[in-house]
Amino acid sequence: MDYTLILEWIIKGFVLTLILLGGFAYLTLYERRALARIQSRIGPNRAGPFGILQPIADAVKLIFKEELTPAKADKLLFLLAPVITVVPAVVITAVIPWGRDSFTLFGRTITPYIADINVGVLYIMSIASIAVYGIVLAGWSSNNKYAMMGGLRSTAQMVSYELALGLSFVTAILLANSMRMLDIVEAQKNLWFVIIQPIGTGIFLIATLAEVNRAPFDMPEAEQELTAGYHTEYSGMKFALLFMAEYTKMISISAIGATLFFGGYREFWFLSNTIFSIDQTPWLGPVYMFIKLIVLLFGMIWVRATYPRIRYDRLMAFGWKILLPVSLALVFITAVGIMLAESFNPAYMWSIPVVSILVGLFAIGSIDRVLRRKDNARR
């Protein structure tokens, strides 16, 4: 292997990391502004025009803050935990394609993705589960009961929802017949998977919220009960790292969602075979990806602004009793639908969304029934 290739990878990785860091900084601003608008406020608008210097001001403030390490904390792990949390959040984006066609720069053909491995989805799953170590270690090494409980809650929650998340990945893999991210995107050339598998997408989005510990599943950092959860004892730059991990995870998981279900870097369906198609103008790929990211991130912020935090036992019950069986059923339905379409008539493909929606309605109906029965029993 020639060393220029390694150099290229390093440079691309560096650039991607920088983009993610910038994205993290401005995602915080985006979230604060969007939340403020929803709450009839304006949000940060003092630092620079429209507050665009606010993230820099925040960073400067965090850097100059005093860093505390609790006296009886496990010093090494306390230091290591934020790092372990940040690294997977950044590394996970290595397999996400930002475009299909390579371009030429300095006489080298450069691909708009870092790694094109044939088990891309598997890689994502494995890296995503590492992030939980950072959180539980942060909770444990702080030597603080609240932090410990936050860390434990987070682990339980992430492990539970990872199953549903993985199974919703499987539906996309089945539909694309490949685990390579590029193949999955190209398979959505004519029809996004969100249309073929709407319930799978819904489960992905819900499980995503739980994976990145966002409201209404922000159990690990439930302020009212656990002060701040696993990052109670963190301050200064170490806290900034945990914070960064959270927001970077939001970006990367939205990118994964866009890739798996919303056509990735491909154009919107009504733009195919026009000049705006990425077959004709390849540089639009990252632009489409960016638009989809913004929309998905807005969805996360919107949900945070709308729903209150779900009770912990209900969160677990929802994960294990509803999401897991439904996503298993969806895998089955998708597999059968694909088999029917391949053996008899491609039109049978449409049985997948129809049956999926019926299953989804059944699941909602059963939640409703259980809640009503509990409500009646209480009276």
Add this chain to the structure above:
Amino acid sequence: MRVVEPLVELVRGLKTTLRMMFDKPVTVQYPETKKPVMPRFRGRHVLKRYDNGLEKCIGCALCAAACPADAIFVESAENTDEERYSPGERYASTYEINMLRCIFCGYCEDACPTEAVVLGDNYELSFTDRRQAIYPKEMLIEPAKAGSNTTPQKVKPGEFTRSVPEMKDPQD
């Protein structure tokens, strides 16, 4: 459709928050725009003057006596017709209010027999040093109106003998 009812409720919640996004923000951009205060707002004290420019304060120190926080310090001196500050015999040569002690209860206003001390509408009372918290008479007294003289004034003898003026009941 009882089955989709929970879903409808969730969507209704999302719709509400999205609609709020297009509402006008209620934020007041404070240093640039200031909302007017209420008519009976109790802000920083102002020492009033009569129309002819004489001070209303006669240095009786009733405000200092009424002050529950002991924030007011008054020292009085004799008026003469050559150097007249206020009607009557005496005027306040020193009038200080410690804004760190003041609780803005308005008792000084009530106690004043000449309606000289009034709680105004200024609420921007920040300072960087504790010594700046003591507002002397020069800061509290309102400037003389255009066309009238500031104090001390040289007046004809026997004109300003009555220290407490004829007064009406307060209006608001």
